[in-house]
Structures are given as structure tokens and as C-alpha cells.
Amino acid sequence: MTAFPFESVLIANRGEIAARVARTVKALGLRALLVAHRVDEGSPALALADDVRWIEGPTPVAAFLDIPQIIAAARDMGAGAIHPGYGFLSENAGFARAVAAAGMIFVGPEPDTIELMGDKVRARAFVERHGFPVAPSAIEDDDPATFVERARALGAPILIKPSAGGGGKGMRIVRDMAVLEQEIARGRSEGERYFGDGRLFVERYIERPRHIEVQVLGDAHGNVVHLFERECSLQRRFQKIVEEAPSPALTPQERERICETAAGIARAAGYRNAGTVEFIYGQGEFYFLEMNTRLQVEHPVTEAITGIDLVEQQLRIAAGQPLAFDQAAVTRSGHAIELRICAEDSARDFAPTTGPVLRLAAPAGARFDGGVSEGGRISAAFDPMIGKLIVHGEDRAEAIARADRALAGLVLLGLKTNIGYLRRLMGDPAVIAGDIHTGLIGERTELAAEPVADEATLARLVAIAARHVPELVREAAEIPAMHAAIGGWRN
Amino acid sequence: MPGFFLIDGVAHPAALAPADLKASPPEEAIVAKDGDHIWVHVDGAAHELVWQDPITHFEEESASGGDDVARAPMPGSVIQVAVTDGDSVTEGEIMMVIESMKLETAIKAPRDGVVMTVHRAIGQTFERDAALITLEAIAL
Numbered sequence: 001m002t003a004f005p006f007e008s009v010l011i012a013n014r015g016e017i018a019a020r021v022a023r024t025v026k027a028l029g030l031r032a033l034l035v036a037h038r039v040d041e042g043s044p045a046l047a048l049a050d051d052v053r054w055i056e057g058p059t060p061v062a063a064f065l066d067i068p069q070i071i072a073a074a075r076d077m078g079a080g081a082i083h084p085g086y087g088f089l090s091e092n093a094g095f096a097r098a099v100a101a102a103g104m105i106f107v108g109p110e111p112d113t114i115e116l117m118g119d120k121v122r123a124r125a126f127v128e129r130h131g132f133p134v135a136p137s138a139i140e141d142d143d144p145a146t147f148v149e150r151a152r153a154l155g156a157p158i159l160i161k162p163s164a165g166g167g168g169k170g171m172r173i174v175r176d177m178a179v180l181e182q183e184i185a186r187g188r189s190e191g192e193r194y195f196g197d198g199r200l201f202v203e204r205y206i207e208r209p210r211h212i213e214v215q216v217l218g219d220a221h222g223n224v225v226h227l228f229e230r231e232c233s234l235q236r237r238f239q240k241i242v243e244e245a246p247s248p249a250l251t252p253q254e255r256e257r258i259c260e261t262a263a264g265i266a267r268a269a270g271y272r273n274a275g276t277v278e279f280i281y282g283q284g285e286f287y288f289l290e291m292n293t294r295l296q297v298e299h300p301v302t303e304a305i306t307g308i309d310l311v312e313q314q315l316r317i318a319a320g321q322p323l324a325f326d327q328a329a330v331t332r333s334g335h336a337i338e339l340r341i342c343a344e345d346s347a348r349d350f351a352p353t354t355g356p357v358l359r360l361a362a363p364a365g366a367r368f369d370g371g372v373s374e375g376g377r378i379s380a381a382f383d384p385m386i387g388k389l390i391v392h393g394e395d396r397a398e399a400i401a402r403a404d405r406a407l408a409g410l411v412l413l414g415l416k417t418n419i420g421y422l423r424r425l426m427g428d429p430a431v432i433a434g435d436i437h438t439g440l441i442g443e444r445t446e447l448a449a450e451p452v453a454d455e456a457t458l459a460r461l462v463a464i465a466a467r468h469v470p471e472l473v474r475e476a477a478e479i480p481a482m483h484a485a486i487g488g489w490r491n
Numbered sequence: 492m493p494g495f496f497l498i499d500g501v502a503h504p505a506a507l508a509p510a511d512l513k514a515s516p517p518e519e520a521i522v523a524k525d526g527d528h529i530w531v532h533v534d535g536a537a538h539e540l541v542w543q544d545p546i547t548h549f550e551e552e553s554a555s556g557g558d559d560v561a562r563a564p565m566p567g568s569v570i571q572v573a574v575t576d577g578d579s580v581t582e583g584e585i586m587m588v589i590e591s592m593k594l595e596t597a598i599k600a601p602r603d604g605v606v607m608t609v610h611r612a613i614g615q616t617f618e619r620d621a622a623l624i625t626l627e628a629i630a631l
Contacts (some may be wrong), residue, residue, distance in 0.1 A: 351565040352591055353619065358523035358530060380566050380591060380616075408535025413523040420536055452499065453538070462496050462505050464520045465529040465540045472493065472507040 004319045006080025006105055008033050011045070012070050012095075013085030015371030016387050017295070018045035021083050024311040026050075033077045035070055037063050042376050051077050060381040064088045067095050071102050081105040081318060083311075087383075090294040091118055107318040109218075109273045109293045116269065117291040127288045130268040132261050135280065135287040137203035139163075148184060151202040152177055159205035160184060162191030162198075170194050173205055206282035208437035211235065211289075212247050213278040214262030215302045217313050218271040221322045226263040227302050227310075228332050229255065233436045234425065236350050241418070241441075242425065243298035244337045245305050248396055248434030249281065258286055263327075265291065274299075274314050282437075297340070297388070300367060304336035304392040335399040336392045339407065339422050343384040346421035346448045352384040355415025363409030365402060366391045378415055386417065396434065400426055420450055495548045496529075497541040502548060558601040561624045567591030568616040574624070578606045586624050587611075598623055 008031035011018045022032040022045055034049035037060040046052060053073035057063035064070075065088060074082055082099045084090035084107070093111040100106060108114070117123045121139075128134045138150035141163065151158060156177050162170040170190035174183045188198040215227040231247035232240040250258065262277035265288065276296050278289040299310045308330070317323070343353045357376045362368035370387035372378060378386060389406050393399035407423045424447045425431060430440060441447075453461070466472050493506035521532040527542040571588035580586060580600040587598040587609075604626035611623055 345565075348564055351594070351596075354566045356525055358525055359521060359532070361521075411521050411532045411537075413521070413530035413532055413537055414525055416539070417537070423535070450499070457534075458498060458503060460533065461498065461531055461538050461540060462503050463511065464522060464531050464533065465496055465542070466505050466507040467511070468522055468524055468529050469494070469505070469507075469542050471544060472505065473512065475493075476507040476509045476512045 003321060004028070004030060004080075004315070006319070007031060008050070008077070008079050009081045009083050009107070009315065010035065010070075010074040010077065010079035010104075011049075011083050011085065012064070012074075012089060013083075013087070014040050014043070014045065014064065015382065015385070016044075016369045017085040017297075017371075019043070019048055019371065020369050021085060021311050022048040024309055025083070025315070028312060028315060030315075033074070033079050035064075035073045037381075039379055039381050040376075042373055044370055044373055047373070053077060061088075067092075067098050071098055074099075074104060075102060079104055081107055081315070083107040083314070084294065086294050086297055091292070093118065105318050107273070107314050109271060109275065113269055113271060114293045117275075117293050120290060123290060124288065126269070127265055130265070132265055132268075133285075133287050135203040135206075137201060139201040140199050141201075147200075148181060151184070152180060154202065154204050157205040157207065158202045160187040160200055160202050162187065162195055163201055164191065164195035164197035164199065174202075204287075206280055206285070206287075208282060208439065209233075210247070210249055210281040210436065211240070211278065211438055212249070212258060212281045212286065213276050213292075213296075214259050215296075215299070215310070216262055216266040216271065216275050216277060217310075217317065217323060218266050218273065218275070219317045219323045220272055220320050222270075223323045223326070224263050224267045224271060225323060225325070225327045225330055226259040226266075227306050227308060227330055228259060229262075230296075230298055230301055231436075232298060233438050234431070234441060235438050236441045240298065241340045241342070242337065242422070243301055244335065244396070244399070245301040246332065246335065247281075248436075254284070254286075261286075261288075273317050274310055297385075298338050300369065300388065300390040301336040301338045304367070304390055305332040305334060306330060307333075334392055334394050335396040336390060337399045337403045339389045339391075339403060339426075340418075341386045341389060341410065341412065341422075342418045343378040343386055343415055344418050345416050346418055347450055349448075350418070352380065353416040354378050354380050357386075357412065358414035359411055360413075361411040363389075363406045363411075365409075366406035368410070386412070397432075400432060421447065494542060494544045497543060498538065502543065505542075559604075559626050559628050560622045561586060561598050561601055561626075563589065563598075563617050563619055563621045563623055564596060565589075565591045566616070566618045567596075569611045569613050569623075570595065572609060572611075572613055574606045574609065576606055576609060580604060580606060580626070589617075589623070600626070602626070604629070 009025045010033040011021045025032040031050040034052040035055045039060050055063040089095040093114040096106040096111040140147040157175045160172040172183050172187045192198040210233045212231050214229045218224040229247050230243050230245045232243040234242040276292045279286040280289050344350045357372050360374040367390040391402040391406050393402050403426050495502040496505045523530045529540045531538045567589045570590045574586045582602050584600045585597045607627040608625045
């Protein structure tokens with residue numbers, strides 16, 4: 001198959017996603033080109049790449065945001081297309097335009113689509129205008145004089161958010177409308193303090209919300225399909241750590257509605273390439289949250305249940321090929337779970353950790369997408385994700401059992417990780433029951449601390465480790481045979 | 492002379508008998524070493540043991556109750572320093588603010604005292620457990 005108008009693809013990313021994209025690029029008979037920073041020397045992506053250029057910056061992150069430097073490296077290697085991965089420049093319309101201006105193909109949507117969905121207020125208005133569900137809301141700017149009145153009309157509970165906000169700062173939940181005006185005043189002063197902007201908006205708040213998102217694909221010929229949903233409600237600090245497909249919450253009718261809504265939004269936007277429409281779901285209702293115009297970290301669970309390689313689809317769409325399947329041909333089987341393996345300490349409020357990767361061995365029976373190799377190091381330069389474990393079972397219970405076995409079998413030594421925490425989380429009764437919401441991890445503080453090892457385990461650990469201390473080994477070897485014969489070393 | 496392994500901050504005496512050396516290695520443990528840090532993966536879980544020879548062990552044990560030094564809870568960099576050498580601080584007072592992966596953390600005084608040394612200036616980086624601020628020891 002030589003239907004590609006390019007022979008090589010530059011991957012403008014690092015870590016596990018750079019390696020993951022490189023694998024598919026090479027499987028399609030294309031050359032995988034890479035830009036890399038010296039801190040990642042020895043990483044899996046570098047081992048896979050056919051050619052590489054080193055990039056630099058005031059910080060390693062800055063290097064991956066340096067558009068002119070990346071374009072220059074791509075030209076130098078003769079790249080025909082650029083895949084941005086996720087994060088960094090993946091949702092930067094300016095980058096997409098610069099790639100096109102340099103005569104290369106951007107593996108992602110049109111710059112105008114990136115811009116539309118990147119502006120949360122515009123995106124929400126677009127979705128609402130096309131008749132899709134958004135959370136009932138009141139925006140102060142629309143008519144400041146009637147703001148309180150309009151907020152009250154939404155009915156409790158509501159969520160007050162600073163217009164200029166982000167990251168949960170200044171957000172207030174109002175469950176009793178008697179305190180609405182007080183809370184608006186507080187929200188305004190917090191908005192002023194954090195963002196220098198006191199303007200607010202309020203929206204209907206869903207108690208114990210679930211985060212459900214739908215994978216979509218659109219080609220250059222107007223075809224759009226969805227690849228079913230993923231549930232990503234297990235989050236710490238507003239960041240996903242466990243994702244699954246399908247969602248355990250949806251009835252078949254709800255699944256059909258939410259997936260068709262996502263496809264409809266993509267169709268309305270003339271969406272081209274892979275994208276994800278995120279929804280907030282609760283009490284049988286769902287509302288549009290935002291659309292991510294790129295590949296998601298958690299895309300492998302969709303690949304596991306549909307058997308479709310999403311990076312291959314991205315490259316084919318970017319090459320102008322029509323989708324080779326219609327909606328009816330997209331089927332799913334079984335249940336998949338992804339676990340994000342992070343360098344962090346759950347007992348210290350998930351604070352990032354650093355250290356050498358002395359040993360790394362992926363378990364059998366799981367897909368492991370890793371971003372670091374044995375002998376590498378996790379530094380504070382990038383985010384703390386080391387890799388992802390993906391398991392697939394016939395049903396959810398089997399997938400959970402496989403997740404536990406995979407976590408237990410993943411050997412990663414040299415720094416503190418969240419592997420033990422993930423095992424405790426996957427053993428939680430609410431998680432096993434599928435009764436999850438975005439606040440669950442925050443409520444389960446008892447899972448955070450590492451349980452203290454029992455005496456027998458401690459004794460085993462000491463006995464095992466003692467063989468690796470040269471002083472102890474030397475002493476044991478030097479004890480005269482006679483002493484050894486009468487009972488060995490005594491304290 | 493035997494020594495100790497620190498596991499989760501608790502010291503466990505360690506020794507090796509000649510018979511242990513001759514016996515086949517116990518079960519399917521996977522072990523990795525990084526200086527005095529020995530990592531063991533056994534029964535589906537990873538553990539960190541820190542080797543201390545007896546001299547180091549007793550030195551550290553006698554080096555005060557440990558509340559003279561405010562240490563870094565995570566690797567990062569200093570973004571704010573609120574005290575200088577000789578300042579009096581009260582327990583819980585914020586002495587420094589550090590940042591790690593966009594997360595800010597206040598370094599508070601572990602007790603009432605007088606600042607002896609500020610080990611890191613604004614912009615400087617450090618690893619976890621690095622000493623950030625040392626208070627003057629209390630005469631017993």
C-alpha cells in the first residue's frame with residue numbers, strides 16, 4: 001500500500017506517545033522521524049526512530065513548544081508530515097498553519113477547527129446552536145443586571161465559575177439558593193484575586209458527575225463515525241489516571257444517544273481526523289464539556305475494544321484517504337481498562353517523584369506503552385507519567401482481574417510509583433461495582449497510604465536484600481567454619 | 492558487624508549467616524541496587540530498603556530528633572524565601588515556598604526556633620529530602 005502522499009512522518013513529541021506513534025508509522029512502511037531533547041537519551045522512541053534531531057530550549061518543555069525549531073528539524077530530515085501527539089503543540093492552530101506553510105501535512109484537524117474547539121465559550125455556543133445538549137447556564141456578560149435572577153432560575157445545585165478561570169480555582173457549588181448572593185460575591189472576589197477578573201458564569205451542577213467521552217473520526221470526504229465511549233471518572237487533581245471502555249454506567253439507549261451526539265457535533269464542525277467529545281454525565285443527563293482536537297492519552301482502550309489502530313486512521317485521513325469503514329462496520333467486543341503508571345507518591349497527595357529506572361519489565365497479558373527504558377531516569381522536567389498498562393477482557397470483571405495481575409507483574413524499580421495505589425484503587429468496592437464519579441478518589445483518602453508491611457514480609461525483604469550488601473556477604477563468607485558449624489552468626 | 496535496613500523510615504537489623512549464602516536465593520524476587528538503596532519486587536509489590544552500616548545508623552539516630560531541618564517533601568525548585576539566617580520563627584510559620592511540576596508547597600517551621608541556615612535560594616533546584624532550612628539546635 002503506497003497510498004500515502006508522504007514517505008516519512010516527524011513525531012513532534014516524546015515519551016510513550018512518541019514511541020507509540022513511531023510503531024504505527026513504521027508498520028505502515030513509512031519512516032519515523034523524531035525531535036528529541038537530551039534528557040530523553042536512551043528512551044524507547046529514540047530506539048525506534050529512523051532519524052532524529054536534537055532540540056533545545058530554556059527548559060526541555062520549551063524545546064517541544066518551539067515551532068520554528070521543530071519545523072526546521074522536520075525540513076532538515078525531509079519530513080512529509082508531522083504528527084503532534086498529545087499535549088505540547090497538538091492543539092495549537094498556529095503550529096498546524098506553520099506545518100502547512102512549510103509544505104508538510106499536519107496530522108490533525110484543520111486550524112480553524114482547532115481554534116473553534118480551543119475557545120471554550122465559542123465551542124459551547126457552537127454546540128448549543130446546533131441543538132446539542134450543554135449544561136443550563138447563565139453568563140454574567142450577557143446581561144449583568146439580570147445575572148443573579150438568571151442564576152436563581154437554573155435551580156440548585158449550581159456551580160459558580162470565574163469567566164477567566166481554570167483548574168478549579170474560584171469555583172463554588174451552591175446547594176442552597178438562600179446563600180446565592182453571598183456566594184456570588186465570594187466567587188467574584190476570588191476571581192479578582194486569582195485572575196484579576198471578577199466576571200462570573202454559573203451552570204447547573206451535577207452531583208457525583210461522571211466523565212464520559214466519545215472517540216470520533218472524520219475524513220476529508222465528509223464521513224464521520226464514532227468509536228464508542230470511554231469513561232474517565234477516576235481522576236486525581238482533575239487528571240485522569242484510570243480509563244475504561246465501555247462505560248459501566250450507560251444503558252444501550254444512552255450509549256446510542258451520547259455517541260450519536262458526539263458524531264453529530266463532529267459532523268457539524270466538519271471535523272477531520274481523530275477527535276474526542278467530552279461530556280459530563282449524571283442522573284441520566286449528559287452535557288457537552290469540550291472537544292479535544294487530537295489523539296487522547298487513553299486512546300488504547302478504544303483500540304482494544306474496536307480493533308482499530310487510531311494512529312493508522314489519523315495518518316490515512318491526513319493522507320486524504322476516505323474511511324475504509326462506515327458506522328455499521330465499527331463494532332466492539334469486551335471491556336478494556338487503561339492504568340496510567342506515574343512517578344508519584346499517593347501518600348503525599350500524589351506529589352511527583354523522580355529517580356532512576358533500574359529495572360523495567362512489562363507483564364504478560366497486557367499492552368504496555370512505556371516512555372522510558374531500563375537505565376533511563378524520570379526527571380522533574382516533564383509530567384510524571386512513565387507509561388500505560390492496557391488490559392482487555394471479555395467483560396468488566398475479567399478486565400479488572402487482568403488489571404490487578406498486570407499491575408502486580410509490572411516490575412519498575414528505582415523510584416516510587418503509583419502501582420501499589422492503582423492496585424488498591426482497582427480493589428475498591430465502588431470501583432469494582434462501577435459506581436464511580438470524578439470525586440471518588442478525593443473521597444477515598446484511606447487508599448492513599450501504603451499499608452505497613454507485616455512482620456513476615458519485612459523479614460523476607462531483609463533476608464533478600466541482605467544478599468546484595470557486599471559487607472554482609474563478605475562477613476558471612478569470612479566466618480570460620482567452626483563458628484558456622486555451631487550456629488552461624490549471632491547478634 | 493551487621494547493620495540495618497530502613498524500610499518506610501523504620502530501621503530493621505540485618506545480618507547474613509553463612510548458611511544463607513549457601514542456600515539457593517529465596518523465591519522469585521527481583522532486586523535492583525542504586526548505591527545504598529536496594530529495591531525488591533516480590534509478591535507483586537515493590538519495596539525500597541536503605542542500607543545503613545552501624546556507624547551511619549547510630550550517627551543519624553543521635554543527630555537530634557530530626558526537627559532541626561526542614562526537608563524537601565518532593566524534588567523541585569524554590570520560588571519564594573520568607574526568612575533569613577537569624578530570624579525567629581514559630582511552629583507552622585511559612586519559611587519557604589517550593590514548586591514541583593507546577594504544584595506549590597509551603598515549607599513550614601517544624602517548631603519554634605531561630606533560622607541557622609537557608610540552604611537554597613530562589614530559583615535553585617533540589618532533590619527530595621534535601622535540607623532546605625536548618626534551625627539552630629535547642630540546647631538540652
